[in-house]
Amino acid sequence: MTNSQAAISARNLTLTLGTAEAPVEILRGVDLDVMPGETLALLGPSGSGKSSLMAVLSGLERATGGTLEVAGQDFVGMDEDALAHARRGRIGIVLQAFHLLPTMTAQENVATPMELSGESDAQGRARAELEVVGLVHRLDHYPQQLSGGEQQRVAIARAIAPRPDLIFADEPTGNLDAATGHEIVDLLFARRAETGATLLVITHDPELAKQCDRVIQLGDGVIASDTKR
Numbered sequence: 001m002t003n004s005q006a007a008i009s010a011r012n013l014t015l016t017l018g019t020a021e022a023p024v025e026i027l028r029g030v031d032l033d034v035m036p037g038e039t040l041a042l043l044g045p046s047g048s049g050k051s052s053l054m055a056v057l058s059g060l061e062r063a064t065g066g067t068l069e070v071a072g073q074d075f076v077g078m079d080e081d082a083l084a085h086a087r088r089g090r091i092g093i094v095l096q097a098f099h100l101l102p103t104m105t106a107q108e109n110v111a112t113p114m115e116l117s118g119e120s121d122a123q124g125r126a127r128a129e130l131e132v133v134g135l136v137h138r139l140d141h142y143p144q145q146l147s148g149g150e151q152q153r154v155a156i157a158r159a160i161a162p163r164p165d166l167i168f169a170d171e172p173t174g175n176l177d178a179a180t181g182h183e184i185v186d187l188l189f190a191r192r193a194e195t196g197a198t199l200l201v202i203t204h205d206p207e208l209a210k211q212c213d214r215v216i217q218l219g220d221g222v223i224a225s226d227t228k229r
């Protein structure tokens with residue numbers, strides 16, 4: 001039985017990709033409950049399935065077995081369109097390589113997802129969020145005119161502005177130098193605390209992991225350890 005109080009509740013979650021002749025078992029039975037507002041670090045060796053687990057939990061990829069409820073919704077039973085709809089406004093995603101749209105300004109990058117979900121003041125909210133992350137002087141700049149740290153601030157603003165219940169971050173400091181990485185982590189945690197969102201972050205950085213309420217180690221597609229502070 002999934003835990004209906006949880007922000008994320010997974011039971012025996014599996015992900016098998018590849019072909020029928022050569023299946024690759026990527027997630028091999030993950031059980032996980034994450035409570036609303038919890039901050040959770042996901043660690044593990046390269047290839048252990050961290051990004052795949054995040055893709056499934058965030059609705060980017062559909063699990064091939066088990067049960068998964070995210071914000072009370074059945075993510076295994078939904079088709080791709082329903083998953084995309086369920087994600088919109090509820091789930092914010094920050095990736096290592098920023099993934100901003102190169103033909104859009106900082107403000108447009110933040111506003112566009114909100115416009116797509118029918119938010120009436122998307123531009124105003126985008127401006128306000130970019131101000132909070134310290135980029136009010138960069139509203140009309142394109143990603144290529146911004147430093148890596150600035151691009152990640154835009155990506156954080158884009159993830160946070162719709163006020164999602166859940167934020168997923170996959171090695172958000174992986175492409176940044178140490179000092180900029182620390183600034184980005186501080187910003188991410190500050191915005192999470194102010195909005196009360198649940199945060200799940202993939203990291204190789206033990207210092208970042210220490211800032212989380214809980215640390216999960218993934219090993220070969222299953223949870224190897226789960227430690228609460």
Ligand SMILES: Nc1ncnc2c1ncn2[C@@H]1O[C@H](COP(=O)(O)OP(=O)(O)OP(=O)(O)O)[C@@H](O)[C@H]1O
Pocket residue numbers: 017018024026044045046047048049050051052053
């Ligand atoms: N579409 C796919 N088809 C087959 N195998 C895949 C596919 N996607 C990922 N894999 C494999 O699944 C395993 C887990 O990959 P995943 O990217 O989730 O690991 P990770 O723990 O995030 O690794 P890293 O720390 O290197 O990013 C890897 O062995 C990878 O090669």
